[in-house]
Amino acid sequence: xxxxxxMSNGAKGFIIFLLFLIVVIIISTIRxxxxxxxxxxxxxxxxxxxxxxxxxxxxxxxxxxAKKVSLKEQVVDFAPQPVITKDNVTMRIDTVVFFQITDPKxxxxxxxxxxxAIENLTATTLRNIIGDLELDQTLTSRETINFKMRETLDTxxxxxxxxxxxxxxxxxxxxxxxxxxxEKQMKAERERREQILRAEGEKKxxxxxxxxxxxxxxxxxxxxxxxxxxxxxxxxxxTIKRAQGEAEAIIAVQQANAQGIRLLNEASPTEQVLxxxxxxAFEKAADGKATKLIxxxxxxxxxxxxxxxxxxxxxxxx
Numbered sequence: 001x002x003x004x005x006x007m008s009n010g011a012k013g014f015i016i017f018l019l020f021l022i023v024v025i026i027i028s029t030i031r032x033x034x035x036x037x038x039x040x041x042x043x044x045x046x047x048x049x050x051x052x053x054x055x056x057x058x059x060x061x062x063x064x065x066a067k068k069v070s071l072k073e074q075v076v077d078f079a080p081q082p083v084i085t086k087d088n089v090t091m092r093i094d095t096v097v098f099f100q101i102t103d104p105k106x107x108x109x110x111x112x113x114x115x116x117a118i119e120n121l122t123a124t125t126l127r128n129i130i131g132d133l134e135l136d137q138t139l140t141s142r143e144t145i146n147f148k149m150r151e152t153l154d155t156x157x158x159x160x161x162x163x164x165x166x167x168x169x170x171x172x173x174x175x176x177x178x179x180x181x182x183e184k185q186m187k188a189e190r191e192r193r194e195q196i197l198r199a200e201g202e203k204k205x206x207x208x209x210x211x212x213x214x215x216x217x218x219x220x221x222x223x224x225x226x227x228x229x230x231x232x233x234x235x236x237x238x239t240i241k242r243a244q245g246e247a248e249a250i251i252a253v254q255q256a257n258a259q260g261i262r263l264l265n266e267a268s269p270t271e272q273v274l275x276x277x278x279x280x281a282f283e284k285a286a287d288g289k290a291t292k293l294i295x296x297x298x299x300x301x302x303x304x305x306x307x308x309x310x311x312x313x314x315x316x317x318x
Contacts, residue, residue: 031056031065038104042066050104069104073165076115080173081123083130085138092173093130095122097153098165106161114160118153122167125152135174142169 032055033039039051043063058064076099080092097118101107111117129148130138138145146167154164174182 025060029057029060029063031058036071038069038071039065040067040069040104040108047105047109067104067108069101069107071101071104073098073100076118077170078119078122080171081126083127085130085133085135087134089135089178090175091130091135091138091178092171093126094170095126095149096168096170097122098167099157100163100165101161102163103161106159108161110160114157114162117160118157118162118164121153121156122149125149135178139172139174142172145169 031039031051033051033053035053037053039056041048041051041058041063042065043059047066048063076097078095078097080094082090082092084090099118107114126145126149129145133141133145146169149167150164153167157164
């Protein structure tokens with residue numbers, strides 16, 4: 001009875017162990033592929049398939065995951081490579097390659113070490129491209145070099161299941177002597193530009209000063225012109241007013257003379273009064289200021305009249 005009990009307990013333990021082993025094996029066959037990854041599966045050493053994102057189960061013992069491949073875009077920074085330009089200048093250039101795995105099977109079986117293969121291919125392609133360019137062209141043709149390298153690398157890596165997205169020249173390091181010469185050239189160019197800018201500034205300043213003087217002279221001449229015009233107009237108005245005043249004075253004198261004559265006419269003067277007025281006019285004409293004298297023909301009669309007037313005056317005084 002004890003033996004049968006032990007046997008029954010041993011059978012139960014074996015069954016439990018067997019069930020545990022089966023569960024472990026089943027769990028080991030379950031694989032979950034995460035996002036942006038792909039698994040390359042082999043069965044007995046040969047390619048079985050490529051698992052995409054999701055839940056998968058493999059055959060125990062006979063199936064294995066040969067490689068886990070990332071489908072993300074990857075970046076590789078290669079160390080500086082020595083290259084020689086067309087004009088025999090040795091420089092060092094380091095490159096950055098952006099690539100993405102498009103076929104996990106080709107990536108797994110196409111080349112032994114894909115990253116090392118890309119690095120060597122990049123170095124040889126860079127040497128070939130730089131060898132056809134001079135130093136100045138190399139320094140100013142980064143976009144052209146990047147395009148040629150990307151095109152060449154993309155074509156060469158297609159059998160490896162790799163897509164080259166971009167290739168960038170990170171640093172171009174010329175020799176120390178070349179760097180010193182370039183710095184001197186850059187300094188000279190900057191000094192030349194500074195002198196040109198200074199000369200242009202002085203030129204513009206001189207032009208502005210000349211234009212200011214010109215405008216000042218124009219404004220001064222215009223002001224003098226306006227002042228002369230105003231002075232002429234003022235003189236004209238003064239002359240007109242003076243002429244008008246003289247004309248009015250002449251008119252007033254003439255009116256007064258006319259009024260005097262009218263009054264004389266109205267008073268009916270005698271011949272003696274007229275003779276006295278004639279003598280007064282003759283006295284004014286003979287005051288020494290006139291250069292010519294016109295003596296009337298009846299001056300003798302007038303003299304006699306004067307004598308009689310004088311005698312009459314003397315008699316009046318006595």
